[in-house]
Amino acid sequence: MNTTEFSAWLLLGSLLAGFLGALTGLGGGVVIVPLLTLAFGVDIRYAIGAALVSVIATSSGAAAAYVKEGYSNIRVGMFLEVATTVGALAGAGLALYLRVSVIAIIFGLVLLYSAYATVRPSSHVIENSAPDPVAVWLKMDGSYPTANGFESYHVRGVALGFVLMFVAGVLSGLLGIGSGAVKVLAMDTAMKLPFKASTTTSNFMIGVTAAASAGVYLCRGYLDPGLAMPVLLGVLAGSLTGARVLAVVQVRILRIVFTMVIVVLAIEMIYNAFTGRL
């Protein structure tokens, strides 16, 4: 196989990964790492580098639209970025000291959790309780567009959300993913933001979290241009297409099927790590 053919296959695979990532709501990065390591036999460090840059591209592209429409809670996002950025730098530092197989196992586990989080029934009820003094002090309470116009909501549990965001940052820096599932957990479950506000604010934050560790990875030589080029372009095109499809058709069944694909990938990664093939 020559370089052009190899790049074409990578582009095709990344296109699919981006499409899958957008449809399942997991993001392209989380699918790219197993794809590169399992199907293309790429070292996980190169895979993490390529995933990180595609995560920045897709999240920034999508965030541009959400911010304009008023879904994202900018204050919540900016404040929690303090935690994710510190976490991301810590995670990128930690990656130096962990064995590749350990990183692969953690990756598999996070992938499993993320898959679970996308199919878990959203049982979030908006409670009309009194405002949280910390959130009020930080002017976090916001509003977002719904079918009945802009609806306002109170933000709670800032401390717990902050801690969870630090964890999301560590995972992002360690694994080269956006950690969208943990971010949504922090905002939706701990801080009681409406689901749509949580997912869009998570997306808004992902670019910054990924940029924090991407700089470290660039300097460490994990970002390979020959690999990043087809991966980045493929994931970007795939996720844009996925988002379009998501806007016009109901993809419930497709989503469950793809989530099962991801579960299989996660188990295969963990298995390969234990048998020393990664």
Next chain:
Amino acid sequence: MGSSTLTHRMPGPDQRMDELMGLLLRTGVILAAVIVVMGGVIYLTRHPVPVTNYRVFQGEPLELRSVPGIFHEALALRGRGLIQLGLLILIATPIARVALSFFMFLYKRDWIYVVATLFVLALLLYGLLSGCT
């Protein structure tokens, strides 16, 4: 959801800032993608035929790791250097977004968020510029 019933927010400094932020993010991604495509074309037309072995981690050569090195390689119109410049622009896009937010909060004299964004900005620049030793 029927989006036709949406009430629109009052146009104000906040909304204009949101639009500016969206424009910045979109421009950064498009610019980065265009440069990566240009670099990719040069890389594929000039690169020697055998595929690089990615199974074994070797790390990138030093000139593709540092900001000055990447600019040097990109200005020489080398494919790999141009792709790397595209990646650098991509990494810089969220950083520029944080810088924009910093000025937004400064303009509003929202001091808690001025401190928060400045702290994040400092960490991001630290990660990018002093991560390589």
